[in-house]
Amino acid sequence: MADKTDAVPTVLHLSGDFPDSIDSFKTPVIRSLLDLTRDTFLHRVVSINRKSPSLAQLLANTAKGLGRPKLAVAAEPFDSGIALQYGAPGRGIFHATMLHQLGDWLAGEITDGQRPDLLVGHKLAIEGIAIQRAAQLVGIPYAISIQGDTDTKILSARPDLSRILAEVFHSAAVVFPFSPWALKAVERKLGARRGPTVMLPCPTDLDMPMAPTAGGDGLVTVFHLKNYKRKNLPAMVAAMKLLQDTALAPKLNVVGGGSTAELARCQSLVGDVQGIAFAGAQDRASVRQMMARAQGFVMPSLRESFGLVFIEALFAGLPIVYPAGTAVDGFLDGLPFALRVDAGDPAAIANAMRTLIEDEQHLKSALAQWLASDDCRRFTRPNIASQFTQGLHSAMA
Template identity: 55%
Template structure:
């Protein structure tokens, strides 16, 4: 039984498909069910009523609906983290009540430490079940930093989990720096993508590309890319950047304002999956020094499409490509570092793409393909189930 706030469902169909993909690629070995959760602000009186016990009821659910993968739930919780633990404990009580008294799951899975983990550990404790934990760096580290008052709760979740599956090495390091190193098993697991078939790198068209929805242009650091382009222009280098991704007219206007005076920046609009892959294959390099990024599938998709990448330190895929020349790590706050990396992608294109072509044929590259990810995820789940059974014996 998976509990995730990042699962496409009838209430929020446009959420990232990563968690759903993990279930799909391991469906031959597990009977997966999901509880897709959506927080809703209940308002003043409703919130007050939700804090009061009502017999055996938890008072947590606003609306509940079945869908193909299980159940989707809108649950009551105020914004800005108010009563964060209280309301997620209520969610855990709801989950325990739902699963009690019937043939239940062998394992509960929380798809973030600092949100779903609170509810899942509560339910697992009440049901005497093991639980596994997926760590997503962006949200988890943000909440860990913002809520030192819940450090004890988070520490218990992290260390009590029967298995932990982080998306990236930097995310695990950040959690362990705050909560201590785990004694239990950890399975490092990249996110799966449908664009995981390698395309042999070719000489590109001279453009660097970035890909994101324009509503996210601040987090994806379009401002930093534009500042870097202005710097390279002053140094006598004319680089071209194409931004792939849709957005509203207001989003596009904001992007054009950030790129004011830079005729080397083009906004190409949204592309379908196959077209995105083809567009990246024709380019020279990929640059997206995001300020925050839990994993960033597009970096792996760019590498598989034959593009060397620029990625941010302490975010996204940091730790997966250490020492590899075609993956350039930069401080997202330093436009000079971004500029140097952009120049390197263009100047050293042939060498970097030759190194990338060799990597694409390696076992290291295969770990980012769906069969290998399914193996890691499946092993982590089986190990957690086994540890739970051993503890109950």
């Protein structure tokens, strides 16, 4: 790891969503945030990878820990810090127990090595538990991010952890929610936060606005076919079926790769519903061009921490249909080109599709004005970097 200098503060991040030498295919969002601020901070990462032990290993570890499974870790260096594999059972079994031990391990690493100025845990309900434990042991402030999908799922499934999670949430020097709906959901469970909170949209390299063009060709959605249930393809198919015998009869282009079996499963789901085509995997430039040529973007996901593709669609000049209570909900309230729908209501999705097509010119005109506004710039990388920088400095103070 790089040597610390007096001029550059050191931030140690704990993340299960950082591409590393153990799993290089994780989402790049956290890496992108760190890359945007590398001129201001020396970022070090402990990238965690949970591995479920066998029943024999779990019983042996539990015996060693006198009823509490003893954490086993294997660490290896990689370009951003340490890639760590730790053994812990799935389904939330011994959830806090194992993460507190992970915090103990992290505190030991800090004590034996370079002392950072700040610790950051990149999820409240997982990394946050470990990072708070480490912060208490070594006397360093900590911050957390809130990723709505995972954090709200754990909060709902584990009410017995509410006291622990409330302490993590309220004791953090700064909290970085990725979306407004996620902060509201956490505060409903854990109480309103009084400390600093910095809303932090996820960055994308496709943040140069394209002028919307009327006269588009059909609707588009973008996801990997293995995620068809989560992205709610069944509801989109049901909505298209409601519209196929009307004068509108829209087209829906499904963009995204998948295996032969995944494609066959999705095609079987579509059945004889007209107007739905699968475009396969496309590179990012091609996806952006396909968006620009469409009338609107539709993806009523069932779960989504942020949904970067919605912002990318807007920057490609495309009005969107997004799900209530998840994804970008709370960022775009009242804007005519961002249609909020109940993901469980195919009729509502069909009505939103109809609006995208029938009001295309009006919606794209309103979108063009927004793309030239300060509100739009909050989703660009320079603005996100500035917000993240200010938040980290605030946490250190």
